[in-house]
Amino acid sequence: MQSIAILGRQPALGIAELESLFGTDSLTPLLPHAAGLDLATTDIPFSRLGGTVKLAKVLTILDTTAWTDIQDFLVNTTPEHAEKLPEGKLTIGLSAYGLRVSPKQLLATGLSIKKTIRATDRPVRLVPNPETALSSAQVVHNRLTDERAWELILLRHGAQTILAQTTAVQDIDNYTERDRGRPKRDARVGMLPPKLAQIIINLSVHDTETRQRTILDPFCGTGVVLQEAQLMGFDAYGTDLEPRMVEYSQANIKWSQDTFQPVGTGWRVEQGDATHAECPHRYNSIACETYLGQPFSAEPTPDKLSQVMRDVDTIHRKFLQNVTRQTQPGFRMCIAVPAWHTARGVKHLKTLENLAELGYTRMEFAHARSDKLIYHREGQVVGRELLVLEKR
Incomplete structure (x- = not known):
């Protein structure tokens, strides 16, 4: 040691x-x-x-x-x-x-x-x-x-x-600048902390090599994952369904490049629907926070939560099917998906029960249980469950 x-x-x-x-x-x-x-x-x-x-x-x-x-x-x-x-x-x-x-x-x-x-x-x-x-x-x-x-x-x-x-x-001051100093932020789409973005990226790969490797974020939002990937030395490619988010990501990455001079210099952000779009660019892994669904400040009724979970689950199933069609066996990714904390316990996506049918193996770690890989703060309803998946 x-x-x-x-x-x-x-x-x-x-x-x-x-x-x-x-x-x-x-x-x-x-x-x-x-x-x-x-x-x-x-x-x-x-x-x-x-x-x-x-x-x-x-x-x-x-x-x-x-x-x-x-x-x-x-x-x-x-x-x-x-x-x-x-x-x-x-x-x-x-x-x-x-x-x-x-x-x-x-x-x-x-x-x-x-x-x-x-x-x-x-x-x-x-x-x-x-x-x-x-x-x-x-x-x-x-x-x-x-x-x-x-x-x-x-x-x-x-x-x-x-x-x-x-x-x-x-360096907490540097992290604060990378988070709160960004010119474009939007609490409605979630505020992904830079530290969590780093963890997601690192779970999407299996070593520390970054040269000539590209990270894809198909739900790029305001571009936090893309920003952190570049700071690590990766090239970054992102898509988002909403044109406003594409503009936000572009502005934030330009700001990050001017402010921090990242090692990774190649980047591109385009409009695209993660559930069916084909990616025209080469990428080595996917790292992203997916669609988390409706935010809640308090626990919703069981009927409301069931409705939200069904809607979110449909998007995730289509997204995973789309990635399966475009990748080879052994392809790896880490996606942060919603996990709802209720008085009756944690509710997970139904899709997690069907990963094998969708063509994926959920990677297990020797020193960390999968049920502990949920980023959550006290009082939050919607946490982020980190899934490390490999194409079968």
Whole structure:
């Protein structure tokens, strides 16, 4: 194990994303919100990961989970390593995961480390924290991945403790700009978060290669998937039934290119009906949020929900039949489809029961259950269920 991934709010999505890109054998689930990778941090394209909030390099593994032993190790070893850093003030932050330690104890450990390093005439600043783990915002704003800074992660794994140093963290300000800074937005068609778009794209492929590969989004809406695909290095092709959405996607992609200078430069957005249009352009995989149906601010009546589900199901069945006609066996895609949360449980598309008849196999992950691959926030009726499908 060379690296640690600290996962986001819904860790199953992050686990599946990592497994899709790097393979089952490279991945070791640790805590519910963490995973180990048998890859160096330099070999992991962190900026394209939507479900991992921190990436850390494993420094050592301690044969203890007792905090007093961990503190003794840190106090005794950090001064030597601090001497190898460039001159100037050192900034330190500590984050503990799965260990029996309080924020007060963690602060005391940090102060002990600070005192020991300052005894070598090195100025030190400790990042205070009322919790046992620093947030990604704290890591970013305190610049804890700079050359004169550490975020030391201490993570329990069975009877051992993994000590790791954070090398990358999600830039929340950049994500906010990619979301709210876009010139064309429309809440009526749903607001797909860029992080979720990244996860959908990464689930639609089986490795990290992007060169000369094109992602198709046949329900492109305002172009979030197309934007994120380009930032990863893919070429992007999108269609939408509504001309206004085509215009919105075009405007947003032009803005993204001017703002972020993405690696992927090829793109095209056209009007098209995903249920029957033939795609005239070559594409390697499909990544999209499909039609989610009528939005609900409160749970609808059973009759109303049944009607909406029937209408949405018809569109999805026709869409999948259309893709089947145009692709070869082994073709892979990830589509986000609606899943309705009710007082009686989660309601799924009827089409999911007939995937084999439609010519698809639903891909399963070794480390993430399919029923956990639903993006959902508290209070929402309509969630997004991520289906990873392969043409039979």
